[in-house]
Amino acid sequence: MHEHADTPIFAVIPFAVMLAGIAILPLAFPHAWEKNRNKAIFTALVSAPIAVWLVLRDLDALAHTALEYGSFIALLGSLFVIAGGVHVRGDLEATPGRNTALLAIGAVLANLVGTTGASMLLIRTMLRTNRQREHRGHIPLFFILLVSNCGGLLTPLGDPPLFLGYLRGVPFTWTLSLFPFWALAVGYLLALFYVVDRRAYARESEAAIARDVREKEPVRIDGGVNALFLLGVVGAVFLPTPWRELVMVGMAVLSVALGPKPARSANGFTWGPIFEVAILFAGIFLTMVPALALLEARGGELGLHAPWQFFLVTGGLSSVLDNAPTYLTFLSTAQSLQLANEVVGVPAAFLTAISLGAVLMGANTYIGNGPNFMVKAIADEAGYRTPSFVRYAIAATLTLTPVYVAIVIWLIASA
16 A cells, blocks of 8 residues: 655655644643544644545555544444443452552453553542552552553554554464563563552551541442443454444444443543544544655665664654554554565564554653543542653653663564
8 A cells, every 4th residue: 555655755744743733732732632623623634635635646545544544443432432331339448469459450451452441441440449548649650551551462452553553464363472571561560569559558647548448348340231242342353344343333332322321420431532532543544644655665764674673763752652653654664674574574573573662662651542641631530649741751761661671682682
C-alpha cells in the first residue's frame, strides 16, 4: 500500500500537526479540549487535505486505511463497552500484599481485555480499597505503569500497537515470545511497589488502619454475564474481516442490551472516552498514510540499523506521542531496510525492539497510551493527589529506567 517513492515530504505535515496537537492542545487549552466536538473540528481540519489527496491519488490506500481503522476501533470499542458493564465492588483491607496482588491480577487481565478494559475494571476497586489510607499517592502511578501499560505486552488484545501489528500480519501468538520481557517489567514493578507500599503502610496512623479494617467489604462482581461477551470478542479476533468486526460490535451491543444497568451506572460509564479515541484515531490513521509511504521508501536514510536503536527511538516517541501510530511508523521503517524476513518483513529482534519500545515507554507520560489520562482523571475524582504532567513523566521514566537499561543491554548482546 505504501510503496510510493514519489510521495512529497510536505504530505507528512498533517500527520505531524495531528500528533503535535494531541500532545500540546490538552495542556495549552485544557477546557476547550475536553469537548469531543472541538476534537472533531481539529481532526477534520487537519486530515481533510490528506483525504482529498488520497481520493485523487490512491483510493486503494484510502480503502485499506478505512478497513484497518474499523478493525482497530471495533476492538477497542467493544472491550471498552463490555468492560464498562462489569462492576467490581467491595473494599479490601489495604495491606501491601493485597495491593500488590490486585496489580498482578490487572497485569495478567490486561492481556485478555486490553489495558483499557483492565484499567476500567480494577481502578475503582484499587482506589476504594485504599481510600482510608493517608499515604497513598504512589498508587495511581504504579497502577498506570503496570495495568494500563506494561501488563498488556503478551497478546494483540493487550495494547493498541500490538493489535495494529496483528492487523499488519504479525501472528497472534508471536507476542507470547515477549514473555521474558513481560516478566522482567511486571516482576520488577510489583517488587518495587511492594517495597514502596510497605514503607508507606508503616507510616499510617493507627486510626487510619483501624478504619481500613472496620470498613472492609467482601469483593463481589456485578455484570458477570459480560464475561461471555468478552470471550466472544476474543474469539472474533481470529475471524476474517468483516466478520471479525461485526461480531465484536455485536458483542458490545448485546452487553448494553442484556447486561445489568446498575453495574454500568456504578462504574460511571460514559461514551465520551471511546468517542474521543474514535475521533482522534480517525485523523491519525488518515494522516499517517503518506508518512508510512515515505518511511517504507526512504526509511534506510534515518540511520537506524540496530534493534536497540529502534527500541529507544520507538519508545522515546511513544512517550510523547500516541504509541499506536509510533509503532506502525517504525515497523514501516524497519521493513524499508530489507533485512531478513522473519516476521512481517523484519528480523524478529527488530519487531521485539519496536514492540517493547511502544508498549513499555507508552507509560512514560499521561499521553503515551490511551488509559493513562483516564486513570488519572478517575483518581483525581476519587480524592487522590496525582502527579502533574511533568512530575508524573519524571517519576514514571525514572521508575522504569532499570528495565530500559536491561532491555538495551540484552538487545546489544543478542545482536
